[in-house]
Amino acid sequence: MSPHAAETERSSSQTVKAQLSLRDLILSGELKPGDRISELSIVERLGMSRTPIRMALVRLEEEGFLEAIPSGGFAIKAFSERDIYDAIELRGTLEGFAARIAAERGVQGSVLAELKDNLRQFDALVARPTLTVDDFSEYVEINAHFHALLISAADSPVLARQIERALNLPFASPSGFVMVQAMLPEARRILTIAQDHHHCVTRAIEAREGTRAEALMREHARLAHRNLQLALRTQGTRDLVPGAVLIRRPVAAGIY
Amino acid sequence: MSPHAAETERSSSQTVKAQLSLRDLILSGELKPGDRISELSIVERLGMSRTPIRMALVRLEEEGFLEAIPSGGFAIKAFSERDIYDAIELRGTLEGFAARIAAERGVQGSVLAELKDNLRQFDALVARPTLTVDDFSEYVEINAHFHALLISAADSPVLARQIERALNLPFASPSGFVMVQAMLPEARRILTIAQDHHHCVTRAIEAREGTRAEALMREHARLAHRNLQLALRTQGTRDLVPGAVLIRRPVAAGIY
DNA sequence: GTTGAAGTTTATGTATACAACCTACCACGG
DNA sequence: CCGTGGTAGGTTGTATACATAAACTTCAAC
Numbered sequence: 001m002s003p004h005a006a007e008t009e010r011s012s013s014q015t016v017k018a019q020l021s022l023r024d025l026i027l028s029g030e031l032k033p034g035d036r037i038s039e040l041s042i043v044e045r046l047g048m049s050r051t052p053i054r055m056a057l058v059r060l061e062e063e064g065f066l067e068a069i070p071s072g073g074f075a076i077k078a079f080s081e082r083d084i085y086d087a088i089e090l091r092g093t094l095e096g097f098a099a100r101i102a103a104e105r106g107v108q109g110s111v112l113a114e115l116k117d118n119l120r121q122f123d124a125l126v127a128r129p130t131l132t133v134d135d136f137s138e139y140v141e142i143n144a145h146f147h148a149l150l151i152s153a154a155d156s157p158v159l160a161r162q163i164e165r166a167l168n169l170p171f172a173s174p175s176g177f178v179m180v181q182a183m184l185p186e187a188r189r190i191l192t193i194a195q196d197h198h199h200c201v202t203r204a205i206e207a208r209e210g211t212r213a214e215a216l217m218r219e220h221a222r223l224a225h226r227n228l229q230l231a232l233r234t235q236g237t238r239d240l241v242p243g244a245v246l247i248r249r250p251v252a253a254g255i256y
Numbered sequence: 257m258s259p260h261a262a263e264t265e266r267s268s269s270q271t272v273k274a275q276l277s278l279r280d281l282i283l284s285g286e287l288k289p290g291d292r293i294s295e296l297s298i299v300e301r302l303g304m305s306r307t308p309i310r311m312a313l314v315r316l317e318e319e320g321f322l323e324a325i326p327s328g329g330f331a332i333k334a335f336s337e338r339d340i341y342d343a344i345e346l347r348g349t350l351e352g353f354a355a356r357i358a359a360e361r362g363v364q365g366s367v368l369a370e371l372k373d374n375l376r377q378f379d380a381l382v383a384r385p386t387l388t389v390d391d392f393s394e395y396v397e398i399n400a401h402f403h404a405l406l407i408s409a410a411d412s413p414v415l416a417r418q419i420e421r422a423l424n425l426p427f428a429s430p431s432g433f434v435m436v437q438a439m440l441p442e443a444r445r446i447l448t449i450a451q452d453h454h455h456c457v458t459r460a461i462e463a464r465e466g467t468r469a470e471a472l473m474r475e476h477a478r479l480a481h482r483n484l485q486l487a488l489r490t491q492g493t494r495d496l497v498p499g500a501v502l503i504r505r506p507v508a509a510g511i512y
Numbered sequence: 513g514t515t516g517a518a519g520t521t522t523a524t525g526t527a528t529a530c531a532a533c534c535t536a537c538c539a540c541g542g
Numbered sequence: 543c544c545g546t547g548g549t550a551g552g553t554t555g556t557a558t559a560c561a562t563a564a565a566c567t568t569c570a571a572c
Binding site: 055058059062064082083086087089090093094097101156157158159161162165166169 | 311314315318320338339342343345346349350353357412413414415417418421422425
Binding site: 269270271304305306307308311327328 | 525526527528533534535
């Protein structure tokens with residue numbers, strides 16, 4: 001079934017299990033956008049009682065996968081291509097804000113050291129003569145760590161919380177389109193640009209150049225815009241887009 | 257007790273009642289920051305069963321009033337003065353983003369007309385020779401409407417949702433410090449500046465000047481910074497700050 | 513044939529009972 | 543006297559039963 005199904009087995013609480021399982025059900029496309037979710041049908045599908053399922057539904061609504069129906073219950077949300085575009089742009093805005101206040105207020109030396117270590121790992125990756133799919137998986141890790149470090153550099157719980165929420169939607173994640181990118185011929189080129197962004201932002205933060213750091217992070221997020229466009233319009237890559245099943249109109253012109 | 261207690265009486269669902277009541281309990285200071293919330297104590301206080309109360313607790317966690325305790329249950333969050341500063345700056349960033357995309361993508365004529373009507377109401381208010389407390393209440397309405405119109409001008413559900421969440425904290429609201437402002441000698445001056453911001457942003461959006469619109473909304477939010485500083489440091493106005501009880505260190509030097 | 517209304521069915525909202533866990537206190541041993 | 547173990551109390555997590563409201567179906571009348 002779903003690639004993440006395993007992790008739901010050995011979880012602690014029933015609520016968390018339900019949350020993960022439901023998310024998988026949604027992202028795998030078994031539950032389609034617009035569908036109303038009946039609690040009872042989930043009960044018999046997951047084999048637990050209604051209470052943890054109701055809890056999970058509330059949480060998934062907060063995460064943005066579901067929307068409350070006025071008369072009660074929840075339905076699976078559908079997203080337009082523009083919604084995804086906006087979510088990416090929003091992430092760029094928030095990460096730009098993080099970079100700016102990190103630069104303006106200054107960051108702890110230890111965080112800066114971690115950032116530079118992360119850059120070295122990235123450099124080593126790009127230096128490899130050929131890039132395998134495993135290399136891209138490794139990049140996902142390094143990239144996610146860089147963005148996490150940026151948030152800790154901003155040292156603002158309020159902002160961290162808000163960014164966390166903005167990243168709940170899978171296609172808004174910093175690494176959302178990396179595996180798509182891996183399939184594209186210009187993979188290395190995009191990677192090189194992303195690498196440069198990371199370097200420049202780190203340098204800007206160190207040099208207390210807030211405006212520059214902000215602009216760079218915004219532009220960095222826009223790499224995902226291009227990957228999104230390519231992925232949705234290139235044959236065969238659409239399934240690699242995280243949460244592709246949530247996109248309202250398949251758009252992909254000429255595939256069928 | 258609380259000024260909003262009335263609205264909790266005639267509510268529909270028990271969950272919503274619990275949510276509103278709990279929020280009042282927190283904002284009125286009856287439940288103090290750091291306190292762990294026992295579900296049973298709320299049960300006997302509100303006279304309903306645990307189920308809707310648990311639901312309300314989850315929602316209030318999402319709103320930012322509570323934080324989950326690792327071992328289970330919730331505790332009331334405490335905020336530093338810098339958290340509030342960041343929340344205001346964050347609102348400015350998000351509203352700036354809204355203003356920018358409204359300007360860049362263009363807005364429907366009807367929304368623009370509503371904005372201009374709102375500006376006229378604002379102008380009429382400022383033109384009054386003296387400003388009563390009622391006038392400031394009216395301003396809160398007009399101001400809230402302006403900010404709501406800005407969001408609808410951006411026409412982005414993803415962004416609207418995110419801003420809505422950012423405004424859950426009472427001190428992050430656009431009108432959060434207006435009643436404080438009313439008590440200050442420079443009340444009219446601040447109002448005049450806010451009025452100019454509203455005018456300029458609307459004109460910038462109409463003229464498709466995205467960068468200008470964004471910068472203006474950011475600066476507009478920073479008016480709240482000043483009001484925050486004044487309110488916390490001026491004797492007697494501290495209680496007018498919404499959610500003042502959530503602020504960690506009373507800060508207010510020399511009051512006691 | 514279509515529309516409206518009433519009854520039935522099924523959904524969610526709420527209450528409560530039960531189980532598992534964490535915590536704090538007390539006793540016992542080193 | 544300090545540390546460790548166990549037990550008791552209370553807390554949250556889960557399951558289930560019940561009430562209420564929404565939706566669907568069916569039947570009848572126009």
